[in-house]
Amino acid sequence: MSDATFTISFAGPLVTLQDAGRPGNMRYGVSASGPMDRLAFDAAHAALGNQPGQTALEVSLGGLSLLCKDGAVTVAITGGDFLVEHNGQKLTSWAVLTVKTGERLTIRAGPSGSWAYLAFAGQVTSDMWLGSQSTHSTSGFGGGALQTGQSLKIADAKIRDDRLGSFPKPDFAKTGAFDVVLGPQDQHFADGAVDQFLTETFTVTDAYDRMGMRLAGPVLDLDGALSIPSEPILRGAVQVSGDGVPTVLLADHQTTGGYPKIATVISCDTDRLTQLRAGETLRFNAVSHQHAVDRARAFQTSKAAYLDQISVARGSLEQRLMRENLIHGCIYD
Numbered sequence: 001m002s003d004a005t006f007t008i009s010f011a012g013p014l015v016t017l018q019d020a021g022r023p024g025n026m027r028y029g030v031s032a033s034g035p036m037d038r039l040a041f042d043a044a045h046a047a048l049g050n051q052p053g054q055t056a057l058e059v060s061l062g063g064l065s066l067l068c069k070d071g072a073v074t075v076a077i078t079g080g081d082f083l084v085e086h087n088g089q090k091l092t093s094w095a096v097l098t099v100k101t102g103e104r105l106t107i108r109a110g111p112s113g114s115w116a117y118l119a120f121a122g123q124v125t126s127d128m129w130l131g132s133q134s135t136h137s138t139s140g141f142g143g144g145a146l147q148t149g150q151s152l153k154i155a156d157a158k159i160r161d162d163r164l165g166s167f168p169k170p171d172f173a174k175t176g177a178f179d180v181v182l183g184p185q186d187q188h189f190a191d192g193a194v195d196q197f198l199t200e201t202f203t204v205t206d207a208y209d210r211m212g213m214r215l216a217g218p219v220l221d222l223d224g225a226l227s228i229p230s231e232p233i234l235r236g237a238v239q240v241s242g243d244g245v246p247t248v249l250l251a252d253h254q255t256t257g258g259y260p261k262i263a264t265v266i267s268c269d270t271d272r273l274t275q276l277r278a279g280e281t282l283r284f285n286a287v288s289h290q291h292a293v294d295r296a297r298a299f300q301t302s303k304a305a306y307l308d309q310i311s312v313a314r315g316s317l318e319q320r321l322m323r324e325n326l327i328h329g330c331i332y333d
Helices: 038-048 193-199 267-274 289-310 317-323
Strands: 002-011 016-018 056-059 064-070 072-086 089-092 095-100 104-120 151-157 178-182 202-208 212-216 237-240 246-249 261-265 284-286
Touching: 038 056, 038 072, 038 104, 038 267, 038 289, 064 095, 072 151, 089 095, 178 267, 178 289, 193 261, 193 284, 261 267, 261 284, 267 289
Parallel strands: 178 284
Antiparallel strands: 002 064, 002 151, 016 056, 056 104, 064 104, 072 089, 072 095, 072 104, 178 261, 202 212, 212 246, 237 246, 237 261
């Protein structure tokens, strides 16, 4: 094992280092941060055989270009449908490849999705904050946002030829409307506002970052609710400001808020929510607390089975060829 060093040839905004996050600090006013799409993040590490929760690069629509200056390391790319170019060859995401000295790796926005993940078969070296390398985007604490010209070091870089190639995307995530549990302040909205929230279509606006996603759609009128005291809030909470505009809170959300929350997107739907882009539409569907718990449990079961599946090494190219029946007959002279 050795180290690999990269030069950041280009990094768009909000390209950050993220590990599994720093839960347990909200009482101190510190959000958990961590990846926006936790399923894609976990899949990248599983495909490499890494320990869960290691640090990876979260790549925004702004894109990322890396040049390997020294060493070599195997990487995995997951997330949205981004365009990947490795040493001049165009590839798809959801793949494992090895980057060597002198080779360039570029990840840029493709047909869909807002976030991609680049994981390494090694340890990303960076600053830590409260025991985590996750970057809090508004303060910059943690591993930090990548900057053009910066160097990135991967310690204990490994070559994993037995894992190269594409691997399947998860196919168990729900499609269609996003499930929400109503409340905890749905009673503070004017008559008809909750029905509007559940029956009308909303559009993702350009006001979208790691803190939250502001939506355009029907005005959700309040009923004198702006005087409620601030209280703890969670990822997925749909907070409505005084102008009646909803915002879905995401990975770097503030820890308390005084605006009324009309609903909360259930945890197993927030990953696909974060992959929406500005201009895309969405709808919400109310479910019971028990249904939300049942769906979350089923999702975690399916996720665990999927991660187990892709974490199994497939063997080197030679080993894979030996396993295949490449001869279907013979000819005698």
